[in-house]
Structure formats: structure tokens, C-alpha cells
Amino acid sequence: MKVGFxxxxxxxxxxxxxGFMYYGGSDLGEMIATAGKVKEGDFESWIVEWEKRARRxxxxxxxxxxxxxxxxxxxxxxxTSTYFRMAEFYTHGDTSDPRILSQSRASQAAYAKAVELxxxxxxxxxxxxxxxxxxxYFYKVDNSGKPRPTVIFHGGYDSSLEELFYxxxxxxxxxxxxxxxxxxxxxGAPMREQNLPFRFDWEKVVTPAVDYALTxxxxxxxxxxxxxxxxxxxxxxxxxxxxxxxxxxxxxxxVYDFNESLRKLLPAEAIAAYDAGDEAKCQKIVESEMxxxxxxxxxxxxxxxxxxARTVADFIRxxxxxxxxxxxxxxxxxxxxxxxDGDIFFTGQPQRVYDELQVPKAFARxxxxxxxxxxCQSGALAHKDEVVFNWIDEVLxx
Numbered sequence: 001m002k003v004g005f006x007x008x009x010x011x012x013x014x015x016x017x018x019g020f021m022y023y024g025g026s027d028l029g030e031m032i033a034t035a036g037k038v039k040e041g042d043f044e045s046w047i048v049e050w051e052k053r054a055r056r057x058x059x060x061x062x063x064x065x066x067x068x069x070x071x072x073x074x075x076x077x078x079x080t081s082t083y084f085r086m087a088e089f090y091t092h093g094d095t096s097d098p099r100i101l102s103q104s105r106a107s108q109a110a111y112a113k114a115v116e117l118x119x120x121x122x123x124x125x126x127x128x129x130x131x132x133x134x135x136x137y138f139y140k141v142d143n144s145g146k147p148r149p150t151v152i153f154h155g156g157y158d159s160s161l162e163e164l165f166y167x168x169x170x171x172x173x174x175x176x177x178x179x180x181x182x183x184x185x186x187x188g189a190p191m192r193e194q195n196l197p198f199r200f201d202w203e204k205v206v207t208p209a210v211d212y213a214l215t216x217x218x219x220x221x222x223x224x225x226x227x228x229x230x231x232x233x234x235x236x237x238x239x240x241x242x243x244x245x246x247x248x249x250x251x252x253x254x255v256y257d258f259n260e261s262l263r264k265l266l267p268a269e270a271i272a273a274y275d276a277g278d279e280a281k282c283q284k285i286v287e288s289e290m291x292x293x294x295x296x297x298x299x300x301x302x303x304x305x306x307x308x309a310r311t312v313a314d315f316i317r318x319x320x321x322x323x324x325x326x327x328x329x330x331x332x333x334x335x336x337x338x339x340x341d342g343d344i345f346f347t348g349q350p351q352r353v354y355d356e357l358q359v360p361k362a363f364a365r366x367x368x369x370x371x372x373x374x375x376c377q378s379g380a381l382a383h384k385d386e387v388v389f390n391w392i393d394e395v396l397x398x
Contacts, residue, residue, distance in 0.1 A: 154181065
């Protein structure tokens, strides 16, 4: 699906955030007007224009707030957060770029203001993690304190906490579930503020989140569900293999081996050089190709940063443990594995996850017939949410 842009990566990122309209995280006119000013494939143009949009929307939010128009202010702050996050998305090619912090903090601040205006059913929380704190939000159906089934949800390779509401928090509370969202190492504020890179043994991240959830009287500890998005499809599967307090797990989309997918995303000549031990040649080939491909440029710059890798070869090497081969059979709860026909990142991976699972399982394939073929069903949240939560409902009933 291409809306607003012909460039594959820009089109995907645009639809990803355009889809948040369904839950109030963006607006069609603002999105289309801004996209029309962005040069195809030009990262700097993208950054500049989305920051302009964010600041314009923030001015309206602040004006509404000052005038006592709190519903208007809340809605504008939510959209402001999205637009600042979109601006920051392509800044990671230069990890010293001050906009990484200024724009991510502006996104966080706008979202926090919306949370404050929403009231007690949106609660900022912290998850204790190895002597540090991971930022999170706890979304609840109401403020009654009644124990409810709870979804624990995290993102993947490029997610930030503030967007997680649209992918899982919103549909969860509509259906009577609490939802705990958080950013782990390599993601959001932990990467930007604490310099915590990704780790493959994600159970060391999810188990503290479970421990935190179980301290809450409004969480039904016998009905916990784990959901991981994008690379989180691997991360959640890895966690579920070792953390067995979940009644169900959802992988959207399923990821069996991240290193294998990365090899397919990089130029074949670069991979051949890497396998031959010529890391300098591998680096040179990738650098020469990056100006010609927004997807490659972003994949590499994002990976070098969030995996704390020095070179492309180092990045490839650091992704090698990111596989569920040999451990997928340790998963004990029912699982839903999702696949998108047009996924440009993890083609073929969900089927492999599904095939090797030895628990009650379901496979959901999303296609262009429903406009749901994008990676993680971006742009088709209504359909995705129906499939996910109908399945969760049925599993928990059993």
C-alpha cells in the first residue's frame, strides 16, 4: 500500500502513522498536507517538515489548554506527539544529532500532557530493570481497582512507548483488558536517555514487567497475555520460551531468525564479502548503496545505533543470537502468529514460527484485499484488532 509517497520506506512510515487516525493519534488533513511538502527519499526534508507540523499542532494544543478547552487540547497533544516522533524517526544516521533528544523529548512531553488530561485510567509507570527503570504506561478499563485480564505489550526494532497505545492499548481497554506497555533496551527512552542497546535474551526484560504487573491489585495474574510487535515478534517469542506465566502470546508479525532477515535486506555482495571474512569490503559496499535506498540507509543506521555496533559486520554479528531456533519448543502457552503479505522486512518468517510451535496455535494471514498487507498490519488497525482480540477472548474463555 502506497499513500503519500512512492518511496517504499517513506510510504510505509506514512501509512504506519496515518493508521493512528483510528484512535486519534493523527489526522488525515494534517498528514496529507505535510507529506506533500516532503521530498521523496530525503531524510532531512522529512525531519524538517514533520517537526514544523508538530510545532504547529503543539501551538494549537497549548492555546486550547490555556483557554480551558481540555478535550481539544488533549486531542491535539496526542497528534503532536505522533508528529514529533515521525520527525525524529530518520535522525539516527548521526547519533550526535541533538534533534534525537529534543524531538523525542517533545513527543514524550506532549503525550504526557495528553495522559494527564485523560485522567487516572492512563497511568505512567516504571518497570524496575537491573537497577534502572524502564518507562511504561498502564491503560485500564476504569479506575475501580477490579482485577482484570492484562496484556503486556512491547514493540520492536524502532518503536517508542507513545505509539504503543494505538497498536494495543486502545483496543485492549475497549474490550475489557488492562494493557501494560513499556520500552525496553534498544527502544524509545531507554536507548535515547540511558544508552541501553538491544539484548537478545528478552526474557530478562519481560520477566521484570510480569513481576511489576503482579504487584498491582487491578491485574488478574492468572490471565496475562504477551504481545510483541515487529522485531518484538522475535523478542516476545524468546521471552515466552523462558517466562511461563502467560496464558497466551501473540507475535505480530512472527519472526524466526532476525539475522537471516537482515542478510536478505543487505546487498548480496556485502553479505558475500562478510562471509568471506572481508569486513572492510562489506562496509564499503553497504555505504556505496545506502544513498540509493532509503530502506537500506535507515535499516543500517538504526541497527548500528540500537545494537551499539561499530560497523556493518559488527551489526550482522550481533544479530546472530536473535533466533528462536532450538528454543521455540519451550513455549508452553497458546500462540497466535500473524503474517502480512506485503511485509518488506520478515518475508516467510511467520510461517516458520508457526510450523515449529508445539502448543495450541493459530495463524492469521493479512492481505491487500483488506488493505492489511503492510508490515504489522499498519493502516489496518481495526481489522488487526478484531483478529487479535477475538482470538485472545476465545483462548482465555477456555
